[in-house]
Amino acid sequence: xxxxxxxKKEIVLKVAQDIxxxxxxxxxxxxxxxxxxxxxxxxxxxxxxxKDDIFRAVIEAQVKYVQEKIRNAINEAQxxxxxxxxxxxxxxxxxxxxxxxxxxxxxxxxxxxxxxVQKIRKDYDQQEVDIINSxxxxxxxxxIFKIQDPNLASFVIMLGIKGLEYxxxxxxxxxxxxxDTDKLFEILFYGIxx
Amino acid sequence: xxxxxxxKKEIVLKVAQDIxxxxxxxxxxxxxxxxxxxxxxxxxxxxxxxKDDIFRAVIEAQVKYVQEKIRNAINEAQxxxxxxxxxxxxxxxxxxxxxxxxxxxxxxxxxxxxxxVQKIRKDYDQQEVDIINSxxxxxxxxxIFKIQDPNLASFVIMLGIKGLEYxxxxxxxxxxxxxDTDKLFEILFYGIxx
DNA sequence: TAAAATGTCGAATGAAGTGGTCGAAAATTT
DNA sequence: AAATTTTCGACCACTTCATTCGACATTTTA
Numbered sequence: 180x181x182x183x184x185x186x187k188k189e190i191v192l193k194v195a196q197d198i199x200x201x202x203x204x205x206x207x208x209x210x211x212x213x214x215x216x217x218x219x220x221x222x223x224x225x226x227x228x229x230k231d232d233i234f235r236a237v238i239e240a241q242v243k244y245v246q247e248k249i250r251n252a253i254n255e256a257q258x259x260x261x262x263x264x265x266x267x268x269x270x271x272x273x274x275x276x277x278x279x280x281x282x283x284x285x286x287x288x289x290x291x292x293x294x295x296v297q298k299i300r301k302d303y304d305q306q307e308v309d310i311i312n313s314x315x316x317x318x319x320x321x322x323i324f325k326i327q328d329p330n331l332a333s334f335v336i337m338l339g340i341k342g343l344e345y346x347x348x349x350x351x352x353x354x355x356x357x358x359d360t361d362k363l364f365e366i367l368f369y370g371i372x373x
Numbered sequence: 374x375x376x377x378x379x380x381k382k383e384i385v386l387k388v389a390q391d392i393x394x395x396x397x398x399x400x401x402x403x404x405x406x407x408x409x410x411x412x413x414x415x416x417x418x419x420x421x422x423x424k425d426d427i428f429r430a431v432i433e434a435q436v437k438y439v440q441e442k443i444r445n446a447i448n449e450a451q452x453x454x455x456x457x458x459x460x461x462x463x464x465x466x467x468x469x470x471x472x473x474x475x476x477x478x479x480x481x482x483x484x485x486x487x488x489x490v491q492k493i494r495k496d497y498d499q500q501e502v503d504i505i506n507s508x509x510x511x512x513x514x515x516x517i518f519k520i521q522d523p524n525l526a527s528f529v530i531m532l533g534i535k536g537l538e539y540x541x542x543x544x545x546x547x548x549x550x551x552x553d554t555d556k557l558f559e560i561l562f563y564g565i566x567x
Numbered sequence: 568t569a570a571a572a573t574g575t576c577g578a579a580t581g582a583a584g585t586g587g588t589c590g591a592a593a594a595t596t597t
Numbered sequence: 598a599a600a601t602t603t604t605c606g607a608c609c610a611c612t613t614c615a616t617t618c619g620a621c622a623t624t625t626t627a
Contacts (some may be wrong), residue, residue, distance in 0.1 A: 181625090230616090413604060424587090
């Protein structure tokens with residue numbers, strides 16, 4: 180695939196992102212995407228194997244984008260506490276940014292039968308646990324946290340985040356989001372900080 | 374149709390509003406509406422003649438809502454100048470509120486062939502001209518405006534509003550909207566106020 | 568520059584989805 | 598309990614959709 184074609188594929192991916200975000204998987208037609216991308220319907224099949232393949236590519240791009248953002252945010256923070264906070268806040272911000280597509284992957288039940296969606300979800304969750312895990316370990320090494328089982332703690336934190344997900348997804352201002360996060364971690368830290 | 378059934382019809386209308394707003398006419402299926410309203414697909418046809426009939430009912434409800442709001446706003450204003458301003462600002466606010474459906478009626482070309490959409494549009498435009506007309510006449514009677522041909526003036530104002538419609542529709546804050554309106558009328562008033 | 572490789576799309580097709588009908592069952596009223 | 602209103606499953610004709618195929622266009626290679 181030449182450079183020029185690669186770019187066209189990128190365009191298709193980009194418009195597919197927007198259209199999937201707006202209409203979801205089932206209501207988006209290949210022709211919708213082709214029209215918006217300014218290519219023939221059949222040409223789509225030169226770039227992608229099929230409709231699901233486009234959707235998968237879109238999701239993967241979004242996941243990558245979010246994880247990139249999270250990684251950067253964590254790196255900027257100094258203390259493990261800060262890192263944890265940054266992680267949560269950035270995660271929620273990004274989720275809201277790309278919410279419409281993620282909704283389809285993380286919420287819509289009728290998509291559950293798609294194996295690859297489950298896989299993406301599982302992988303993604305695992306990576307989040309890993310991130311939390313590493314932050315906790317760092318905190319322990321620095322003598323800031325005292326935790327018997329970091330893996331368990333990570334899992335609990337993940338649960339907490341997931342529990343608050345809906346509330347955060349619908350919160351109007353991001354100030355509320357940060358307040359909530361502060362509250363959550365205030366409680367958490369008082370339990371685990373030495 | 375009993376009272377109870379009437380209420381159910383209202384529910385169907387309400388969810389249809391939301392779904393049409395989200396997906397537009399063609400991407401919304403009767404089953405989408407039925408599912409969301411919690412009734413069988415066939416039952417929809419007990420309440421409404423067909424799909425277009427639901428859409429028409431939704432649009433009419435929206436139009437009614439907007440005009441009600443505008444009427445109230447105008448009544449609250451004292452001077453003709455104030456009334457004109459109120460008219461425009463309220464109109465734009467409401468349009469944004471119900472924007473997603475109105476888009477389909479006022480912008481989407483592929484709907485143009487629907488005679489009833491054209492009719493609604495025409496009626497609506499005429500009613501707006503009538504409102505402006507009556508405000509102008511009031512202003513003339515009170516010796517505030519000096520206009521040779523109020524009908525023509527109404528038409529010109531309508532054109533101005535329509536011209537700015539897109540800009541207003543996409544404006545982020547409603548403050549901008551009011552500033553724009555003020556500017557528009559400042560120019561207009563200096564031309565017609567005695 | 569001719570042949571090979573890469574890229575593009577119109578037309579066709581079968582499968583799935585959709586608007587709408589009908590009649591029978593369920594619920595409600597009389 | 599008969600009459601009426603309301604609900605909906607099953608069905609059909611038609612449309613839409615994802616995907617394929619082959620032919621044409623464009624670019625690369627030799």
